[in-house]
Amino acid sequence: xxxxxxxxxxxxxxxxxxxxxxxxxxxxxTDAERGDIDTxxxxxxxxxxxxxxxxNGGSDETFVINTDGGDDVxxxxxxxxxxxxxxxxxxxxxxxxDTILDFDILRIDDDIDLGAMNLDINNIEGIDVTGSGNNLVxxxxxxxxxMTDGNNVLRVDGDMTDAVQTLDSGWVQxxxxxxxxxxxxxxxxxxxxxxxxxxxxxxxxxxxx
Numbered sequence: 001x002x003x004x005x006x007x008x009x010x011x012x013x014x015x016x017x018x019x020x021x022x023x024x025x026x027x028x029x030t031d032a033e034r035g036d037i038d039t040x041x042x043x044x045x046x047x048x049x050x051x052x053x054x055x056n057g058g059s060d061e062t063f064v065i066n067t068d069g070g071d072d073v074x075x076x077x078x079x080x081x082x083x084x085x086x087x088x089x090x091x092x093x094x095x096x097x098d099t100i101l102d103f104d105i106l107r108i109d110d111d112i113d114l115g116a117m118n119l120d121i122n123n124i125e126g127i128d129v130t131g132s133g134n135n136l137v138x139x140x141x142x143x144x145x146x147m148t149d150g151n152n153v154l155r156v157d158g159d160m161t162d163a164v165q166t167l168d169s170g171w172v173q174x175x176x177x178x179x180x181x182x183x184x185x186x187x188x189x190x191x192x193x194x195x196x197x198x199x200x201x202x203x204x205x206x207x208x209x
Contacts, residue, residue, distance in 0.1 A: 004042060019044075024070065033061045033084055041069035049077040050084065067091055067104065074124075075107040078133065085118040092123060092149055101149050111136045114143040115167070121147040128157040135161075136203075140168040141189040148192070155184065155195040164196050165203035173208070 004023030008030070009015045015035035019025040024042035029035060030049045037046055044067050061084045065074060068091040076086070090104030106124045109131025114121065115138070124147050129135035137156055144154045156164050166187075174186040177195060184195040187206045194206070202208065 022069075032063075035063055037063065037065045037067075039067045039070075039072070043070040044068075044072045045075070046072070047075040047077075048080055050080045061085065062087060065089070069102060071102050072104045073107060074105070076110070078108070078110045078131075080108065081110065081112065081116070081118060085120075087120045088124065089122040090124050101151060109133055109135065112138070114139040114147060123147075123149050125149060125151075125153065126155045126157065129162050130158050133161075135163075137162070137164045138167055139164070139194075140166065141170070141192050142168075144192040144194060145190070152192040153195065154192070155179075156200065157182075157197045158200045159197075160199050160201075162199075163201035163203050164194075164206065166194075166205040169205045171205045173206070 004025055005019050006026040007017055008028045009017065010030040013033050015029050015032045017027050018038045020040040022041040025039045025044045027037060028047045031051045039046065046065055046067060048063060063084055064087045066089045067074065072090050074088060074090065088106065092102055103125050104123060105126035105128055106121065107128040109129065110133065112129065127137055129137055135158060145152055148154050171187040171189045174188055177184045177186055183198045185198055185208060187194045196202065
């Protein structure tokens with residue numbers, strides 16, 4: 001489709017969906033194990049809902065998700081990272097010679113290790129693990145550098161039962177930042193910045209004195 005679309009695909013093992021143009025697309029894939037998802041310059045949403053009883057990862061069970069420009073939200077269901085590998089590039093909007101830095105979010109109600117072998121992320125600026133579980137986000141400064149855009153800033157959201165754990169040392173606390181109605185603790189390491197929702201627990205090399 002070369003326009004805005006709302007597309008739901010249910011019950012296929014492999015799913016390929018392409019929507020182009022500058023309008024927003026809403027794509028929901030249910031019970032697939034792999035596929036290629038490509039969207040255009042709009043504010044797109046891509047939701048992958050996997051069957052927790054099917055799939056165990058591997059090179060033949062990989063979702064490749066490219067959402068190009070726009071403020072995109074990619075949602076993975078609980079257990080999705082156990083079922084398939086994911087290559088995610090949320091892209092940036094390019095207008096002639098100018099690149100507009102978008103804010104793209106990966107959302108999952110589950111534990112997530114941003115340096116895991118089955119997870120290749122590019123141009124994602126936000127991780128949201130708010131949900132029903134006690135979810136843990138694990139990361140290093142290198143993970144933040146690898147996955148974010150040129151600003152090298154990652155924002156992590158969750159609630160009081162969720163936690164962020166850094167797997168390396170050298171993080172220095174900065175001044176808190178208020179974004180909208182939410183306060184974020186900030187930490188800097190090696191040229192990257194980490195913003196953590198104040199409701200979340202802090203583990204590893206980050207803490208509030």
